Amino acid sequence: MARQVNIAERLFQPGAPMVRTVDSFPADVRSIIITFTRVGWPGTPADRVAKVSASWSDGTGMQWEFPGGEVLDKAGQPEPVSRVRIDVPTEGDGAGGWRRRAVTSGSISFEVRQALRTAISIEAVA
Amino acid sequence: MTVAFVQRVTGSGAVVNAQSYTLNGVAAGALLVNCNSLDGDQENATPSDDRGNTWNTTTEVTPQSCEAYINYAQNASAGNTVVTVDYGTGFYIEGSLAEFSGVATSGALDQQASNSNAGSATPTSGTTGATTEADSLVVACLACAGNTNDQGIDTPAATGFSNLHVHQSYFDTIGHSSDYKVVAATGAQSASWGTMNGSYPWAAKIATFKGAGAASPVALEHSEWPLSLRGAHGGQMTVSVWG
Numbered sequence: 001m002a003r004q005v006n007i008a009e010r011l012f013q014p015g016a017p018m019v020r021t022v023d024s025f026p027a028d029v030r031s032i033i034i035t036f037t038r039v040g041w042p043g044t045p046a047d048r049v050a051k052v053s054a055s056w057s058d059g060t061g062m063q064w065e066f067p068g069g070e071v072l073d074k075a076g077q078p079e080p081v082s083r084v085r086i087d088v089p090t091e092g093d094g095a096g097g098w099r100r101r102a103v104t105s106g107s108i109s110f111e112v113r114q115a116l117r118t119a120i121s122i123e124a125v126a
Numbered sequence: 127m128t129v130a131f132v133q134r135v136t137g138s139g140a141v142v143n144a145q146s147y148t149l150n151g152v153a154a155g156a157l158l159v160n161c162n163s164l165d166g167d168q169e170n171a172t173p174s175d176d177r178g179n180t181w182n183t184t185t186e187v188t189p190q191s192c193e194a195y196i197n198y199a200q201n202a203s204a205g206n207t208v209v210t211v212d213y214g215t216g217f218y219i220e221g222s223l224a225e226f227s228g229v230a231t232s233g234a235l236d237q238q239a240s241n242s243n244a245g246s247a248t249p250t251s252g253t254t255g256a257t258t259e260a261d262s263l264v265v266a267c268l269a270c271a272g273n274t275n276d277q278g279i280d281t282p283a284a285t286g287f288s289n290l291h292v293h294q295s296y297f298d299t300i301g302h303s304s305d306y307k308v309v310a311a312t313g314a315q316s317a318s319w320g321t322m323n324g325s326y327p328w329a330a331k332i333a334t335f336k337g338a339g340a341a342s343p344v345a346l347e348h349s350e351w352p353l354s355l356r357g358a359h360g361g362q363m364t365v366s367v368w369g
Contacts, residue, residue, distance in 0.1 A: 031137075038141070045143075045215040045216050046143075046215055048143050048144070054137075055148065058150055059148070059150030059151070059206060060133070060135045060148055060149055060150050061135070061148040062135065062137045062145065062146060062147055062148065063144075063145075063146040063148070063208070063210075064139045064142045064144065064145050064146070065142060065143045065144040066141070066142055066143060067141065067142070067143045067215050067216045071141050071215070071216035072216075073141075074165065074218075074296075079140075079141050079216070081140070081141070082139075082140060082141040082142060083139075083140040083141070083298060084137065084138065084139045084140070084142065084145075085137050085138045085139075086135075086136075086137040087135070087136040087137055087291070089133060089134065089135045089136075090133065090134055091132065091133040091134075092130055092131045092132050092133065096130075096131075096308070097288065098131060098134075098288065101133075
């Protein structure tokens with residue numbers, strides 16, 4: 001069952017990143033999905049106006065940089081969100097297969113390089 | 127030394143300008159393989175990392191509203207490693223970064239092939255030339271731009287693969303499968319992903335990597351002193367005893 005945390009839209013200023021820990025997700029969590037609304041973001045699509053880092057307790061993780069300005073979606077319409085997903089890491093089981101790593105928590109850091117408004121949702125998907 | 131899967135991290139980005147993967151505790155000499163599926167006709171870009179590893183791309187597939195890329199770094203440096211791919215502005219990506227052990231630390235890429243189709247339900251990678259090493263790693267990557275949230279990609283790829291990462295929806299990012307297997311005999315390699323739920327545009331890539339090989343067997347050259355031990359690949363050690 002998915003568990004979701006919502007952060008209401010507000011203005012983020014460059015400086016110290018916003019950090020959230022995720023330590024109460026379901027034991028069978030498969031992924032964490034983070035969605036940012038991006039209406040009215042500053043700059044142009046070539047600018048990298050924000051960055052999000054997501055890491056598990058074992059140190060594995062992923063990072064993304066987000067474009068500014070208006071980006072068109074696959075249908076040619078302004079894309080209202082940027083969305084990223086990180087899956088629970090896996091490792092070899094020593095017998096030719098693999099197993100899910102026993103991660104116990106995760107950490108998400110969001111940092112902006114230009115002031116922007118966004119709402120954020122963090123969803124743990126089992 | 128046997129080729130083996132060690133670890134992987136997988137994920138996606140929608141409307142991003144760069145995506146980075148972090149693997150913890152990569153072993154010295156490992157092979158890192160990065161498989162990416164992208165929406166649209168994105169030119170491949172060589173990944174970079176924070177350990178100074180040299181990244182290589184494989185040849186590009188003819189795009190079909192999507193692209194499948196396999197990139198690799200051989201003889202990796204030890205330690206936590208952040209690998210970044212950058213395909214321009216506001217792209218959609220599904221991908222995996224995996225670490226393998228037991229792969230050759232130089233000249234690891236052996237064979238590769240690719241295939242794509244503007245509308246087909248049966249994605250296949252194409253068939254490589256015969257691998258030159260018996261012990262090899264085979265990696266395959268599929269991208270699918272079928273406009274649905276359930277493309278029906280069959281995973282793991284056939285035959286004998288293990289799945290690294292699969293994503294079945296085009297609505298949020300792009301359909302994707304990355305798969306690997308370890309083989310113990312030379313021969314041509316291919317991957318297929320069954321019959322999907324419809325005829326969709328897809329692009330697929332397959333690459334094989336040479337195993338590091340077993341320690342050379344030694345043979346006693348003659349039975350008198352000094353003993354000379356000669357390896358199968360030409361190495362030689364002479365043992366003398368003074369008393």
